Amino acid sequence: MPGVILWLQLLLCAGVITFSGSRLCRYADVLAEKTGLGRTWMGLVAVALVTSLPELANGVSAVLWVKAPDLAVGNLLGAAVLNLAILAVADIFYPPGPVLTAADRGHILAAAFGVILLGVATLTILPRGPLMAGLSVRDVSLSSPVLLLCYLMGMRATFRFQRRERAEYLQEHPEEIEDILYPDHRLGEAAGRFAVHALVVVAAGFWLPRVAERLAAYMGWHLSLVGTVFTALVTTLPELVVTLSALRLGAVDLAVGDLLGSLMANIAMLGLLDFLYFDGPLLLAAAPEHAGTGLLAIIMIGIVVAELIFRPQKKFLRWISLGAFLLAFLYAGNIILHILAHR
Template sequence: MRLASLMTIFDGGLSIRQGMTPVKCDTVRRVPCHRLEPMLLASLIITITLGFVALAWSADRFVDGSSALARHLGVSSLLIGLTVVGIGTSLPEMLVSTIAALEGTPGIALGNALGSNIANVGLILGTTALVSPLIIGSGILRREFPLLMFVVVATGALLVDGTLSRLDGLLLLAGMVGVLAWMAWQSRHARSDDALISRELASAVPAAMPPRQAMLWTATGLVILIASSRILVWAAVALASRLGISDLVIGLTIVAVGTSLPELAAGIASVRRGEGELAVGNIMGSNLFNLLAVLGIAGAIAPFSFDMSGLARDYGIMTGFMLAIAVMGFLVGQRGRLNRWEGGVLVIAYLAYQGLLFYSQG
């Protein structure tokens, strides 16, 4: 089915676009209602799945190309690892939340950022711990956790009025610059127990490539990132409308899980290499980027307002999942380790949260 025809069915049969005249489903290509419904749902699910695949692929191409360009400009591998590669895992969240804010669906923009952080801890970190117990007791992680909690509190203070203004977004982006500068300083002055992180930051930089190829991958990745983000947001809004659930819940669930899949792949790859400590560091870094960069860019480009009742619930749950890292790692069981049973608890808690979200819509 061609995309134009598919959009005609969505806009006419479901009337999800504002300002469109509703069309009865049996007048759209003369398809009966009982046959159109499963076709629409299947098309939306396929579109969302393909959107996630395109997001992940284009983010990798963009990171590869821009990293190679930075190398040609003389930027150090460590700095590239901290910035281009570090932010690269959050590129899907950044683009989706920004496009959602521009399209007038703040629920998806906010839900994606918060939901990705919840998924990072409950689903990604929990699943990774089920594969292999994780070490979380290094000095750098002890420093990063207080920083992460400070950012959680500061971001919550900016959102407590029910708006993400342009000033709020700029403040969050300024905080992101400060965090990157701090991370660069820490990496340059790394002690022996932090050497693993510094080596991995440098080794994570993709292999060199010719300048022309680097420019091609950078441009191609960026174009497909933007296009796939728009398609994903459009399909997610349509699915929410069809299922009768809010944009916020779609952002907290399907969109958040999909954009967090790169972190899952990175986490499992780390533990298979025997570097479980790095997996925890990646999750904390991703959560920092999601709050500071994802919300910061969305707010700076397209400020929006949102329902505070949903924020109070989901922001509190996000904070609770993050605190669970410290409780499980330092107060329960073996100090400095996240065991398999603790990973199982995180996954079960995450699934229970997902069930709560959908139950609250019914």
């Protein structure tokens, strides 16, 4: 009977996330149009923060109560890599062509700040890292405020870029009519409904990994590869649902912006968690092998940038583009290497 209850809780949680996640995307798209902020910025900031808050909660729990800084760092870096792997899933479920070809080139700016954030974090994690590794003030590494500052700078730069691009477009196309996609929606109504569904997604996102962990333990999976993969897949459901929902709306920039924004938020959270960890700099307490995860994420972002610039017109194997295939291959290879290393 307890197993049935756990499965029902999991299905309920997944259903809630699917329902509210799809509506979250819809109202984010309405807000992008009504406010003039654009889909890229809405995905990068608003939607990404919503889907990243459960990971922040798990990080706070690992640092304050479990006292496992290595777990907190590993989870956030792993989530960053997984966000890039979800781009491969998005590519498969986007029939018109390579999903990054349909995305705005403005995402290159977000990807660049993602590389900066990952570079700072990775260089700090490396043994005797060359970047502020030994510099700290009251158990906080100097790289932590740098991470937070870089994140804020990335948000500001993207906002200014999108505003400038929109102004130039409207200047070149003065006949452009605004609010043509959602003429029946009001800004206040859309903002309120976005907030409600955001709270639902965040609450379900907090609940979901705990149910998954208890279910894996009940089924005897918690010490096996099945348990690890099961928990990881279930935990990423909010990002996956939001991404696929955005694609169904035709809002490619909202989907790509959410994934890149979640990546940036996850790395910036390392800086925030450092202020909550009182036994020394957080990144220096992490295992050096996490630097490998950071380097993998940088390579994967490089693939994303290459596809955003090159913009291939056809998919590599009819169902997936070359860039997405490489992202999936690198992620799968990383999992296999971790399995072999811990046998």
